[in-house]
Amino acid sequence: MPAPQKDGPRANRDIRGVREVQLIDDSGQNRGVMAFFDALQLAEEAGLDLVEIAPNSAPPVCKLLDYGRFRFNEQKKQAEARKRQKTVEVKEIKLRPGIDKHDYEVKMKAVQRFFEEGDKVKVTLRFRGREMAHQDLGLRLLERVKAETQEIAKVESEPQLEGRQMIMILAPR
Numbered sequence: 001m002p003a004p005q006k007d008g009p010r011a012n013r014d015i016r017g018v019r020e021v022q023l024i025d026d027s028g029q030n031r032g033v034m035a036f037f038d039a040l041q042l043a044e045e046a047g048l049d050l051v052e053i054a055p056n057s058a059p060p061v062c063k064l065l066d067y068g069r070f071r072f073n074e075q076k077k078q079a080e081a082r083k084r085q086k087t088v089e090v091k092e093i094k095l096r097p098g099i100d101k102h103d104y105e106v107k108m109k110a111v112q113r114f115f116e117e118g119d120k121v122k123v124t125l126r127f128r129g130r131e132m133a134h135q136d137l138g139l140r141l142l143e144r145v146k147a148e149t150q151e152i153a154k155v156e157s158e159p160q161l162e163g164r165q166m167i168m169i170l171a172p173r
Contacts (some may be wrong), residue, residue, distance in 0.1 A: 047062055
């Protein structure tokens with residue numbers, strides 16, 4: 001049964017099928033091409049690990065370093081990268097074709113706040129009853145939203161009718 005694959009680069013005796021390696025010592029100096037077992041011996045004498053950095057080059061590049069510290073630093077870098085990344089959420093604003101001026105302004109302030117937070121906005125315009133006969137009013141309202149957010153957002157999906165609602169998606173610039 002083959003040994004299970006480990007995460008990350010191979011180290012010490014996990015490096016197999018290699019006769020020669022390009023060695024870089026712990027201070028970053030290139031020691032040149034040498035036999036694998038000589039490089040392993042140097043690592044053991046220095047109390048460090050022989051870690052394969054570039055396995056696909058010929059000969060493979062190996063470096064003398066503390067493998068435990070190396071793995072710890074890699075995990076810290078990955079955790080920091082995960083912490084800094086922002087997931088883009090899609091926020092929804094629901095409108096009606098006969099919306100009043102003040103209500104519209106309140107909704108637009110919310111849209112503005114969503115863009116400042118870096119989120120996308122899905123503008124949903126719901127038609128009820130006889131409003132379906134006046135879809136042009138709804139389209140004009142969505143065009144007005146598009147015009148007012150033109151400087152801070154780009155249209156990701158143009159207004160389109162889906163059943164009884166018209167939907168437009170905006171993304172921050």
